[in-house]
Amino acid sequence: MAIEGVVGSDVLGEALALIREEVDRHFDVLLPVPDDARARLFEAMRYAAIGGGKRLRPLLLTATAQMYGVNREAAVRTGCAVEAIHVYSLIHDDLPCMDDDAMRHGQPTVHLEYDEATAVLAGDALHALAFDILVSPQVTSDPFVRSELVACLAKGSGMDGMAGGQMMDIVAEEAGEGDDGFDLHTVTRLQQLKTGALLSASVEMGAILGRVPPEGRTHLKSYARDIGLAFQIADDLLDHEGDEELAGKALRKDADAGKATFVSLLGAERAREQAEMLVRQAIGHLSSYGEEAEVLRAIARYIVERDR
Amino acid sequence: MAIEGVVGSDVLGEALALIREEVDRHFDVLLPVPDDARARLFEAMRYAAIGGGKRLRPLLLTATAQMYGVNREAAVRTGCAVEAIHVYSLIHDDLPCMDDDAMRHGQPTVHLEYDEATAVLAGDALHALAFDILVSPQVTSDPFVRSELVACLAKGSGMDGMAGGQMMDIVAEEAGEGDDGFDLHTVTRLQQLKTGALLSASVEMGAILGRVPPEGRTHLKSYARDIGLAFQIADDLLDHEGDEELAGKALRKDADAGKATFVSLLGAERAREQAEMLVRQAIGHLSSYGEEAEVLRAIARYIVERDR
Incomplete structure (x- = not known):
């Protein structure tokens, strides 16, 4: 996908490689396998948490x-913390009763590598871990920042955010492409x-850490x-x-299921134009920032240029 | 089960009836069904959250x-918030891949009344709701109390708490009663x-709201x-x-599964004695408190006297 003025792609490549290594290192420390019957859970x-994924959410957060x-x-x-929420949602999404996916990041999904019960619990435990991370002294010693x-x-991941959207996605699949x-x-x-x-919470949490007041986050x-x-x-x-x-996962499942998507509703060409327009618009919102927002601009371009 | 000196049972009966009504009323306000495709989730x-359960955790928290x-x-x-965590854990526990239970609080479990995907998501959304509740102004305006x-x-419900215990429970079931x-x-x-x-987190969170410092919570x-x-x-x-x-649910599943329990390991009589000893010991820990701890004492007795 061609966006004019692709600059800073080296900046982005370095930022992506760095955040991948850092997130893996942190999860390695956060998840020491205990010498008891909880070992399988850990x-x-x-x-699920180490080694895979683009780490787009931690990248957005750290760049902000x-x-x-x-x-x-x-x-x-x-x-x-944000990535733990994202990973838990993928584990639960891949379950047989949800999307029933066999591959994720090029390896068997958690319920196939372990079992379904362990997959449900691993997701639940990563969900709790996310909030546990936020109250750790390594994040902040300021209780006001912590509670923000x-x-x-919680807002971004719950019924008025991610979980609510997943419910709509299931209903969309049942509804198909017809009149319903x-x-x-x-x-x-x-x-x-x-x-x-x-994704929005990732950016906002970066700003919260930077003590940007709500009106400065617009x-x-x-x-x-x-x-x-x-x-x-x-x-x-x-x-x-x-x-x-x-992609490291099964594709064309939406079309096979007859689910309404941006591509089925707009056609590939108009969908592509729409994505490019949104990227230009996103970069426009950063016009009051200088050099310091270069990684955020590069992320916006990367989002539509990536091949997986 | 006979514990000497059963007093305050009226106090407890009233407290139980009151907290049931209050928790139902709060969940009713917290979960307004939206006019969109998320309706099924809500x-x-x-x-799952309204109308059922003993509300033991909110009772412990409010009594403290x-x-x-x-x-x-x-x-x-x-x-x-604590009850939302408890309810989410019951929904996920009842799933076919976990305990595969058909009845809970005398009615069909969530995955049977709705479907499995909705049950997974309803659990996940209640999990996020718990933390969302804790940061609401109705709980506290003090960011330090909020972050505690x-x-x-998070600690009580995650891998070093409830979720970790559930993993051990699954392993216990597989291990059975033999040498393993x-x-x-x-x-x-x-x-x-x-x-x-x-349960411990419930009591401690009551103390945190009361601004009892960690050393005063022993x-x-x-x-x-x-x-x-x-x-x-x-x-x-x-x-x-x-x-x-x-009980409103299936019983004797542990024995049928050959799972090690307090009863299978100690026999019913010694298990009963152990429970009564623990209740006396629990009440002993409250000896520095006067009348104000009467509900906590009554809860301790109720725990072994209840018939469901």
């Missing part, structure tokens, strides 16, 4: 935090909740809203046209 | 908070995590540890001897 949590001079370790640790982080993450199918407005709302809310939240939607359109396009091996 | 959350003059609405709201509450609940079966020490540890950790935590274990032994006895209709 092993399953490590299997960096703009405000936040301590790197604190930002990475907070990024792990908790509020932001979702229209563009409803699919947009669905995706704003399902993926947008947590442009950042607009940026996050636009890249969240662009991200989902790009995902629909990859699902439509992508390479399963590169 | 309905399933309401189905009351000793320190905490505002009633704040204590009940905080109790709903979050830390206590769990011994008394391991079953005690399992139960301290699986049910003890959240006796209350000892009380909670003892009633937690007594509660589980009583549960094993009820599973062994109880009435399915009164």
